[in-house]
């Protein structure tokens with residue numbers, strides 16, 4: 001149980017890790033937008049190269065990053081099926097044929113693009129969570145959402161709740177461990193094949209867990225009250241987010257990548273004629 | 282039915298860079314009739330050892346022999362857990378059912394006993410922990426006082442009719458009277474059990490109730506002693522524990538020249554020693 005690392009932060013020191021969380025957040029958001037501008041294989045090639053460079057710079061093992069793609073395996077398969085079934089594009093060259101099923105060249109191209117888009121949409125945020133601790137992330141988010149405070153949304157309290165939740169999760173995991181062990185000692189069966197039995201077996205874990213969470217939350221609230229905690233607004237931090245020389249560099253590099261992607265899409269430097277390389281598009 | 286443990290070692294995280302033995306080369310034997318104490322400072326491996334006894338933790342290296350269970354092969358966990366009952370620290374946190382009777386009956390129900398037998402066992406074990414069945418059986422466990430909840434939790438383990446009862450700090454977090462009541466309760470259970478193994482940080486309890494003490498430190502077994510042997514000198518203090526209060530007082534009295542030797546265990550013996558010394562003088 002204890003293996004469930006929170007998020008998936010990969011502890012090491014690298015330029016990517018020490019880049020400011022706010023910058024990484026901004027880049028990640030822009031990255032997601034950028035992925036939607038990529039419509040060609042050469043575009044994805046550019047993304048792949050930049051991505052590999054980032055992974056390399058972050059010192060996170062590549063296979064670890066790629067492992068995160070496991071979660072979209074099903075989705076990917078589904079997407080594949082869908083583009084195969086409902087393809088409305090050009091039906092010229094048949095690549096493969098069996099009975100009434102025909103697979104066209106264009107179909108494969110289209111499907112590949114959709115899958116690649118899916119893959120890169122997952123990989124971006126994955127890199128963010130691999131290189132940024134959850135605490136940095138909440139701090140970063142709080143900073144980015146600051147403008148919302150102007151219209152009366154309690155950003156600080158929200159951020160405080162987030163960071164306290166993050167802080168409590170390891171304790172909850174420990175507690176879950178303990179409760180599971182206690183119920184196992186009373187011969188509780190958690191490995192039944194029957195899904196209904198399995199769901200029912202969760203009750204002896206969930207009830208005590210929820211009860212203890214409420215108790216802990218109450219105690220924590222009392223502890224904060226008794227130390228005269230008045231509000232999250234002027235909370236100070238042990239680790240302040242600081243912009244450094246790395247941050248503008250990260251932004252410039254990302255801007256360069258984005259420019260290339262946009263150029264590939266809109267072709268706004270007409271002196272290089274992209275259409276001459278026909279297979280790209 | 283004795284418990285034999287030989288050269289037992291255990292590492293929680295085998296993949297970790299800094300491997301730390303939670304248990305290292307522990308050998309001990311618990312015989313029928315023993316009230317066996319496991320003591321040692323926080324993190325010394327007591328709970329890890331206890332969890333081996335009913336198969337919550339799978340043995341890595343070493344030998345465990347309990348009755349005819351062969352821990353080297355695949356064991357019938359249900360049968361083992363019915364034989365070795367574990368009451369965890371703060372067992373009240375494992376209560377979940379709508380009524381006390383249902384909660385106490387959870388173990389027997391998992392053992393697939395017939396309803397009559399379950400009912401009989403529930404009655405017996407609620408009685409055995411000193412609670413009134415008629416008054417309490419229909420209540421929600423969450424309405425009870427802390428001390429009552431703990432008794433109900435212990436009853437839930439007793440209802441499986443274990444032959445060996447393992448208790449992890451059964452008196453933690455109770456008031457002095459509550460501690461005493463629980464210890465008297467455990468002591469009264471001895472006649473119906475083959476052996477009791479108790480993890481404790483309270484040396485007064487160990488001195489008063491147990492006949493053997495295993496002292497652990499950093500996953501290693503320092504030794505198995507009788508309480509009298511163990512508390513004769515300051516061994517336990519070197520391992521981060523305290524002497525029983527009567528023994529500690531006797532040492533002070535001896536240093537002050539009031540008594541000649543501090544070879545006592547309980548308060549009564551100390552009183553006798555003092556009286557003896559007075560008469561001689």
Ligand SMILES: Nc1ncnc2c1ncn2[C@@H]1O[C@H](COP(=O)(O)OP(=O)(O)OP(=O)(O)O)[C@@H](O)[C@H]1O
Nearest residue numbers: 002293294303321322323324325326327328329330
């Ligand atoms: N689930 C776990 N995963 C990894 N390490 C663990 C786990 N449980 C315990 N440990 C480690 O194993 C060692 C022994 O822990 P254990 O819980 O057996 O000690 P203990 O003697 O019961 O301590 P305490 O008196 O605090 O209950 C400790 O160093 C602890 O940090």
Ligand SMILES: [Mg+2]
Nearest residue numbers: 327328329449
């Ligand atoms: Mg423990």
